[in-house]
Amino acid sequence: MESATSDIAIDGSPLLLVYKDGRVERLLGTQIVPPGLDPKTNVESKDVVYSQETGQSSRLYIPKNVSSAQKLPLLVYFHGGGFCVETAFSPTYHNYLNPLVAEANIVVVSVDYRRAPEHPIPAAYDDSWVALKWVASHYGGNGPEEWLNCYVDFDKVYLSGDSAGANIAHHIAVKIGNEKLDGVKLEGIILAHPYFWGKEPVGDEIKDPVVRAKIEGLWRLVSPTTSGSDDPWMNPIDNQSFASLGCTRVLVCVAENDILRHRGWYYCEKLKKSEWGGEVEMMEAQGEDHVFHLFKPTCESSVAKLKKVAAFMNQDKALN
Structure with a gap:
């Protein structure tokens, strides 16, 4: 046997x-946790279907004492997990977004997308775009979801994600730049430990062929028809897409001990030299590893990162 x-x-x-x-x-x-009122932050959440065709949902968050008299910035968040694990409803993301909503005083739409290998790439990107179009349908206050109609300032929309979710955020921002999306003014994107890779190492990136082969192998698992590590989905940095990035500000967060750290820095360097012309900010957490802020949310580095992300989305307030 x-x-x-x-x-x-x-x-x-x-x-x-x-x-x-x-x-x-x-x-x-x-694991998944239900939405509702979080007693620690007084942030309220609920799950809403954004695609009748696939049955996919998003988890929406609003802060304490939200009022339709004061429209708030909107963050559309894409979870990480290598395109194949995690959900928008897991305790990992629920426990990260509740404090972020409270700190930044924003509305969040946390997108759940179909995962590989059952739904290979580009399903995650397709679902994320459908979710954003659903969000945009609320511009003018006529969409199906009351929270988005009442509380969102559609002139201050941000995209963010960690790891694979940061990869998605970049590609959706490029798609907005190329195709436009009525009802959404994309102000900026926040990429946490972005999951980018390439055939050739950059900077001091690990050169061990066994490790590099394993990373490419995971990518081939979620994207069976891929051309490899230089596939533009995985390595968008060299395919001249930066000029189309549909926002004016970018924040990239990396961690010193993360194998993906060098790609984050490389992304920033290439973006600054491109024809895009926006503002790029970089934040590196010393002594930390990949997505540390999700697993150690109360450590000093995580609190600093949370405050940086919140400040990035409220920059105009700081200037007033």
Whole structure:
């Protein structure tokens, strides 16, 4: 009798396992928590379907004492997880976004998208674009969701995400620049530990062929038709898309011990030299690893990052 491990077709640990019969076992991000009033921050949340076609939902957040008399900036957030694990409804993201909403005094739409390998790339990008179009349908106060109609300033829209979600945020911002989206004025994007890669190392990026092959292997798992690590979805930095970035401000956050750190710096350098012409800010957390702020939300570095992100979205207030 064969052992259970011999039934594994693809070992994508520590994220997931794919078995020969097609079954997918996710090893991370499988918990979910319900929306509602968070007693620590007094932030309220609820889940709303944004696509009847796929049944996908978003989790919406509004801060304490929100009033339709004062429209608030909107953050559209895309969760991370290598395009294959985690959801917008996991405690990881729920516990991150509640304090951010309270600190920044913003409205958040946290997008849940279909995940690979059941729904390979570009499903995550397609769903994220559909979610943003659904958000835009509320411009003018005539959309299906009351919170967006009443409380959002559509002249102050931001996109953000961590890891794979930061990758999505970049590509959606480029799509806005190329195609425009009536009802949404994209002010800026916030990329936390962005999941970009490439065939050739940049700077002091790790050169170990085994490690690089594993990273490419994960990408091939979620994008079976890919051309490899230089696929523009994974390596957008060299495909001349920067000039189309549909915002005027970018904040990139990296962590000193993160294997993706060098890509974040490379992204910033290339963006500054491009024809885009906007403002780029960089924040590096010393001694920290990939998405540390999600797993250690109360540590000094996480609190500093939270405050930086909140300030980035309220820059005009600081100038007044």
